[in-house]
Amino acid sequence: MRLLLRDxxxxxxxxxxxxxxxxxxxxFGIAIAVFGYAANDAFQRSPLDDRxxxxxxxxELLDDQVLAARNANEELQWTLDYLNRxxxxxxxxxxxxxxxxxxQTAILHARTQVNDLQRTVRFCNRDFFxxxxxxxAHGDRWSLPAEQQRRHESVISLAASRRLFGVDxxxxxxxxxxxxxxxxxxxxxxxxxxxxxxxxxxxxxxYLPLGAIHDLVARPFVFGPRGSLEQxxxxxxxxDSRLASVWVSLxxxxxxxxxxxxxxxxxxxxxxxxxxxxxxxxxxxxxxLAQRALLPIPTAARSxxxxxxxxxxxxxxxxxxxxxxxxxxxxxxxxxxxAIGATRGRVFWQHLLExxxxxxIGGLLGTVVAAVGLPLLNVAMxxxxxxxxxxxxxxxxxxAAALASGVLAGLYPAWQASRQxxxxxxxxxx
Numbered sequence: 409m410r411l412l413l414r415d416x417x418x419x420x421x422x423x424x425x426x427x428x429x430x431x432x433x434x435x436f437g438i439a440i441a442v443f444g445y446a447a448n449d450a451f452q453r454s455p456l457d458d459r460x461x462x463x464x465x466x467x468e469l470l471d472d473q474v475l476a477a478r479n480a481n482e483e484l485q486w487t488l489d490y491l492n493r494x495x496x497x498x499x500x501x502x503x504x505x506x507x508x509x510x511x512q513t514a515i516l517h518a519r520t521q522v523n524d525l526q527r528t529v530r531f532c533n534r535d536f537f538x539x540x541x542x543x544x545a546h547g548d549r550w551s552l553p554a555e556q557q558r559r560h561e562s563v564i565s566l567a568a569s570r571r572l573f574g575v576d577x578x579x580x581x582x583x584x585x586x587x588x589x590x591x592x593x594x595x596x597x598x599x600x601x602x603x604x605x606x607x608x609x610x611x612x613x614x615y616l617p618l619g620a621i622h623d624l625v626a627r628p629f630v631f632g633p634r635g636s637l638e639q640x641x642x643x644x645x646x647x648d649s650r651l652a653s654v655w656v657s658l659x660x661x662x663x664x665x666x667x668x669x670x671x672x673x674x675x676x677x678x679x680x681x682x683x684x685x686x687x688x689x690x691x692x693x694x695x696x697l698a699q700r701a702l703l704p705i706p707t708a709a710r711s712x713x714x715x716x717x718x719x720x721x722x723x724x725x726x727x728x729x730x731x732x733x734x735x736x737x738x739x740x741x742x743x744x745x746x747a748i749g750a751t752r753g754r755v756f757w758q759h760l761l762e763x764x765x766x767x768x769i770g771g772l773l774g775t776v777v778a779a780v781g782l783p784l785l786n787v788a789m790x791x792x793x794x795x796x797x798x799x800x801x802x803x804x805x806x807x808a809a810a811l812a813s814g815v816l817a818g819l820y821p822a823w824q825a826s827r828q829x830x831x832x833x834x835x836x837x838x
Contacts, residue, residue, distance in 0.1 A: 426734045427766060430727055434770025434813060435777060437723025442778035442798075442806045443785075444716025449802060450794040451709040454699055455601045456541055461696040463510070463659035464539060464601075467503060467671065468691040469495045492691075493702075494631040494650035502674060504533070508667040509656035511535035514618055515605060516652040520626035522585050522614055523572050529585070530612045531621050531628070537563070537594075539655055540601030547579035547594035550617055554593075558619040562590040568613035569595045583614070586624050590616065603794070604695065604702060605653065621645070628652075658692075668692055720809060724817045731763055731821035752826040759822035760815070767814015775806040 454461040470492055500514035513533035520529055536542070537549045550561040562583055569578040569592075576595065583590045596615075621628065627641050631650040639647065658664045671690040678688075695702065779798045786795050 426730060430730050430734075430766045431770045431773060433723050433727050433730070434767055434810070434817070435774035437720040437813065438771050438774030438806060438809050439777040439781070440719040441713075441716035441809050442775065442802060443781065443796075444712035444714070444719075445805050446778070446782055446796045446798065446802050447712040448705070448709050449799070450796045451703070451705045453794075454695065455603060455703075455794070456695065458696070459659075460539075460541060460601075461699070462694065463657045464695040465656050465658050465664075466493060466693045466695070466698070466702065467495075467654040467656060468492050468693065469499060469675065469688045470691050471688055491631055491650060493653050495652060495654065496648045497628070497645045497651045500652035500654050503654050503671065506656075506667060506670050508663050508670060509658055510663070511539055511657040512655065513539055514652045514654050516618075516621065516628045517612070518621070518624075518626035518628045520586055520624060522583060524584075525572075527568075527614050528612050529614045529616055529626065531616050531618050533618050535657075536615070536655075537596075537599075539657055540599050540604065542599045543597045545595045545597040546577040547592070550593050555617050555619070558617065558623065560588060560590045560620065560623070561593045561617065563594040563596055563615040564592055565596045565613040585614070585616070586626065588623060590620075656692075664692070720813060724813050727763075727766070727813075727817040728820060731759075731766075731818055732824065735759055735821050735825040756822050756826035759825045760818050763818020763822065764811070764814040767810050767817065771806060771810020771813070774810070775803065778802075778806065 456464065497514075497516065500516075504512055504514055506512070513536040515530060515532045515536065518529050518531065519526060521527075522529065530536075534549045534552065534555050537544075542549075545566050547563075549563060550559070553559075554561050562585075564572070564578065564583070566576060569576060572578070572583070573581055578592050578595060581592050583592060602612075622645075625641065627644065628651045630644070639649075645651070656667065658667055668690065671692070675688055675690060693702070775798075782796045782798055
């Protein structure tokens, strides 16, 4: 074994330029494969930690008419599923009176004027910031008394603080929303679960208490056909138009059972009071179990591992050609070794180990490139909804790709080098 390893090392020291090209080729393929896997993995992972994902639930009041349309048209399934995530504002307010969730929030959005600029504003309860793991750079969320008394307080993002006030810490400053002053009580660094909510997650930079919708003239966004854009805002809020989504934290099984019973009783009561709405039923979905439905992976992210694999296969084919050229350039030396007693198996294993060593070195270099490149990609694409990281799973993929690519690229060249008879390889040695 020691002699075999020595022969492998000496073989690598010859043709340094070819070996450097082989290492660079393998490193490129493995780096691209790691980038592709990391992009897909970032969208597959829950934006919240495991404990929060297990307890966070989306409450849906399913409309039988919408479900019938969904089942009849596959192309509209995701759109209608998205529609089902929203409910009438008055339903959302009623559900917030349930005593069973540990935390709960209703969420709706409106486009309105903030300091003379048009901005998308999110109206929500204070529990929103803990449910979706909001991290504050300065200050904190508004207090429960402020929410109950409908005080004019607000939370803004760090980007909004810089744009509107020119500073990172704008706590205590006043926003003017439609001319109404709102005091800034917190500046958000990030909201980890923001992309769970809806398509407006990346646009939202201003957060107001849910009750503030009644103090402004802003019209909330309407999801679905019900309601008319010409309706007065007060009628819109009182209508069956789908305006709000409701999220609750139910960490215990008894809470989930009791809350489901409470929501079913609410719907039964609404139907028995002759409310003008089609029959509905509740669906309460846990994020950990329904992430794929709530967070569909973009086509580009789904395709990224396939593209990475194709690039890796292409680099392996290139490496195979280079290894064939390199091994046959040393054919006379192989012939001499065969003539003095080296077996085919020894020649085969020497060349295969040389290829595997190149693969490991290339894999190490490609992994380093990916580890450095992923944070740079995150910085270069700040609008990306997720952060790509080199976690243990991604590192495992890189190691497996390096080991497999070295073996597969070197298998055929090593076999070709070992099967040649000594007489065909001998000739004048350079």
